[in-house]
Amino acid sequence: MKAVVMEKFGELPTVQTVPDPSPAPDGVVIKVEATGLCRSDWHGLMGHDPDIRLPHVPGHELAGTVAAVGRDVTRWRAGQRVTVPFVAACGRCAECASGNQQVCEHQFQPGFSAWGSFAEYVAIDHADTNLVALPEAMDFATAASLGCRFVTSFRAIVDQGRVRPGEWVAVHGCGGVGLSAVMIASAMGANVIAVDLSDEKLDFAKKVGAVATVNASTTQNVVKAIKQITNGGAHMSMDALGHPVTCANSINCLRRRGRHVQVGLMLGDHTHPQVPMAKVIAFELEILGSHGMQAWRYPAMMEMIRSAKLKPELLVGRHYALDEAPAALMAMGSFEGLGIGVVTRF
CATH class of the missing domain: 3.40.50.720 (NAD(P)-binding Rossmann-like Domain)
Structure with missing residues (x-):
C-alpha cells in the first residue's frame, strides 16, 4: 500500500510503498477513505511524542470501510463504514470498566504509538471496543474531521466544561x-x-x-x-x-x-x-x-449532527491527495489554515 512515512524527526516525510497491514485476532483493517491533517501530527513529526518509533506512518483522524476482520471480532464485518476515536482503548483496564476509555491505562493511538492513517489501509486493535459506525448520510471527509478535533471539543465543552x-x-x-x-x-x-x-x-x-x-x-x-x-x-x-x-x-x-x-x-x-x-x-x-472522547459517547454527538444542531461539514477545509500530505503536514508548524484539511485522494 501507499503510505506517508516519517524517517527522521523534523524532516519532510515521503510517500512510499509499504506492506499491507493484517488484523490482530481482536482487530480489523480499515480501508482509509479520508484522514484529517492535525497539528498533533505535526507535533509527532517534530519528535514531541515519546511513543513514536521511526520509521513511522502518522495520521489519527480517519474514516473508511472495514476491509478485514480478526477471528475474535464479534460486532463488525467487512464493508461497514466506520470511524474510530484517536485514543483507542484496551477494553479491559479499570478506566475502561468505568467508561473512561479516553484515558485507558493501556491505550494505543493510531499515528503515534501505532502506525496511522496517512495510508491506504490502517490496522485497529480491540475493534469491538473502539469502532464507531457511521451514518450512511455522512460523507467520509466529514466523518474524518470528527476524529480528533471535533470529538475532543465535544467532550471538552459538554462533559468536562x-x-x-x-x-x-x-x-x-x-x-x-x-x-x-x-x-x-x-x-x-x-x-x-x-x-x-x-x-x-x-x-x-x-x-x-x-x-x-x-x-x-x-x-x-x-x-x-x-x-x-x-x-x-x-x-x-x-x-x-x-x-x-x-x-x-x-x-x-x-x-x-x-x-x-x-x-x-x-x-x-x-x-x-x-x-x-x-x-x-x-x-x-x-x-x-480533556483528552479525546470515548466511542460510546459518539451517539449523543451523532444525534446532534443528525438533527442539524451541529454541522461539522462546515468546518471541512481543503481536500488533499496523499502525495500532498507531507508538505501540508510540515506547513502546520505555522498553525492551521482555515478549517480542517482532509486527505481524500489516495
Missing part, C-alpha cells in the same frame, strides 16, 4: 479544534467569544456561532477585553491552541468559580506553562484537561 445555556464561553485559538468548540458551545446555548490572531478565522467563527470576537494581535489586553464583553469574565474558557500565553489568558479571563479546559497540547518548549495558582485558589477556579 459542563457548559449550560446562557453562560459565557471563551475559546482561545480558532483552528480546527477551536472552531469546533465555538460551534458546539453555541449549540449548547452558550454565548461564545472567539479569540485568535486572524480576522479571517474570527469572521469564520462568527459564521459558526460566535457572538463576539477578540483579535489578540490588535487587542492590547485580551483578558480585559473578555471581561468587558462578559461583564465580569467567562464562565468557562478553553485553550484550543496550546501555548503559555493562551493558557494564561484562558485562566485569567474566568469569573469566580469559572472552569478552564486545556485541550491544546503543551509540548516541546511549552511543557511547563506558568499557572496563576493564587487566582485559582482565591476564585475557586477549576482547571481541567
